[in-house]
Amino acid sequence: MALTIEESGRLAGLLAEHAERVVQRWTEVVAASLRGRLSQAELRLQVQELHRSMIEVGAEGLTDVQSERAAEVRAVLAELSRGRARQGFSATETAISIYALKDVLAELADSGDVELRDVIAFNALIDQMGLFTFETYVQTREGLIADQAEQLLELSTPVVKIWDGVVAVPLVGTLDSARAQVVMERLLQTLVDTGSPYAIIDITGVPAVDTQVAQHILKTVVAARLMGADCIISGIRPQIAQTIVALGIEFGDIATKASLADALRHVLRLTGVETARRHARREA
Amino acid sequence: MERVPVLKIGDILLVSIQIDMSDQTAVTLQEDLAERIVATGAHGVIIDITALDIVDSFVGRMLSTIASISKVLDAETVVVGMRPAVAITLVELGLSLNGIRTALNVERGMELIAATREDDLGVDEAEGAESGSAATSA
Numbered sequence: 001m002a003l004t005i006e007e008s009g010r011l012a013g014l015l016a017e018h019a020e021r022v023v024q025r026w027t028e029v030v031a032a033s034l035r036g037r038l039s040q041a042e043l044r045l046q047v048q049e050l051h052r053s054m055i056e057v058g059a060e061g062l063t064d065v066q067s068e069r070a071a072e073v074r075a076v077l078a079e080l081s082r083g084r085a086r087q088g089f090s091a092t093e094t095a096i097s098i099y100a101l102k103d104v105l106a107e108l109a110d111s112g113d114v115e116l117r118d119v120i121a122f123n124a125l126i127d128q129m130g131l132f133t134f135e136t137y138v139q140t141r142e143g144l145i146a147d148q149a150e151q152l153l154e155l156s157t158p159v160v161k162i163w164d165g166v167v168a169v170p171l172v173g174t175l176d177s178a179r180a181q182v183v184m185e186r187l188l189q190t191l192v193d194t195g196s197p198y199a200i201i202d203i204t205g206v207p208a209v210d211t212q213v214a215q216h217i218l219k220t221v222v223a224a225r226l227m228g229a230d231c232i233i234s235g236i237r238p239q240i241a242q243t244i245v246a247l248g249i250e251f252g253d254i255a256t257k258a259s260l261a262d263a264l265r266h267v268l269r270l271t272g273v274e275t276a277r278r279h280a281r282r283e284a
Numbered sequence: 285m286e287r288v289p290v291l292k293i294g295d296i297l298l299v300s301i302q303i304d305m306s307d308q309t310a311v312t313l314q315e316d317l318a319e320r321i322v323a324t325g326a327h328g329v330i331i332d333i334t335a336l337d338i339v340d341s342f343v344g345r346m347l348s349t350i351a352s353i354s355k356v357l358d359a360e361t362v363v364v365g366m367r368p369a370v371a372i373t374l375v376e377l378g379l380s381l382n383g384i385r386t387a388l389n390v391e392r393g394m395e396l397i398a399a400t401r402e403d404d405l406g407v408d409e410a411e412g413a414e415s416g417s418a419a420t421s422a
Binding site (some may be wrong): 099184185189191192195196197214219222223225226227228229 | 333361362364365366368370371372374375376383385386387388391392393396407408
């Protein structure tokens with residue numbers, strides 16, 4: 001517990017008594033640290049909001065930031081740090097918005113408006129608030145990163161139809177297990193939906209092929225075969241061909257082509273040969 | 285006891301599995317199918333597993349057995365309609381359904397059987413059925 005009920009009451013009283021001076025100085029200190037990247041008016045609003053919630057809760061007993069009564073203070077803090085995280089401020093800049101209150105209290109102590117013992121006690125509470133801000137900040141950032149990773153996963157695996165009965169998957173970027181799984185599922189589903197018996201997996205955009213990546217591609221090809229579709233791997237760059245051989249990866253009887261165009265020509269020939277033969281037979 | 289129906293379409297037998305296979309249904313299906321192939325003289329068997337959520341080693345072995353039986357009776361077997369999730373599971377389990385031909389859907393399966401028979405009989409047809417094919421193309 002950071003504060004006793006009495007201390008909390010004194011803190012609320014102090015903040016209310018010197019309201020104008022506290023808000024003014026607090027805003028100034030924060031503004032100095034943010035170097036004008038947030039408007040003075042906006043900062044003042046945030047500080048006022050926090051100041052108001054601290055007085056309100058403090059009057060009832062703001063003993064601990066994690067306590068039930070402090071829910072409102074926590075909500076204001078969370079909103080503030082979420083906003084900072086989204087606007088791209090650093091963790092330090094976010095925490096300073098809270099720790100600035102310490103400077104203000106020190107100044108109040110200098111002018112004799114508050115006892116030093118109380119300042120020390122209040123500082124403990126402010127530390128807690130700062131830590132809470134920091135936690136929310138990290139959570140928000142992590143949430144952003146998770147969202148982006150998910151979006152990347154969705155964006156980076158298109159399955160395109162390039163001919164009647166031929167679909168292509170241009171793979172871009174490093175292929176890890178999660179992405180390989182998404183690619184596999186999406187490709188197989190597209191095969192079913194479009195009824196395409198041929199799929200071309202283009203790995204031009206894959207920077208490196210190691211045994212794991214090869215394993216993922218092979219699994220996709222085998223799964224497609226089980227469903228009755230044939231896969232062709234294309235876009236193998238010279239260095240990648242060398243790596244594949246050096247690693248001893250066997251693609252077996254899977255057709256591999258240098259470029260997407262070659263792969264498409266191969267597929268068309270596969271389907272075209274039949275019609276050509278039929279024509280020949282009819283002519284004969 | 286549940287039975288899997290065997291439908292005749294032209295010279296192809298269509299088996300659509302829509303129930304969970306047990307030992308008994310599998311044996312009954314094999315017997316029914318063998319009898320029907322002989323009775324109808326069918327040259328192709330299409331097994332549709334669109335409705336199957338789970339294909340385990342048991343179903344895999346059953347499909348292999350049916351394919352082998354049909355082969356002995358001179359009928360080509362094609363498994364069609366495997367779901368993506370099923371295919372992924374089979375690959376993860378390392379089951380590859382050796383010796384079974386697959387197609388995306390019934391239509392493709394019928395095309396595949398027709399193409400195989402054409403290849404098999406290609407020489408005879410080209411020589412013996414020239415007049416026939418000319419008539420159909422005209």
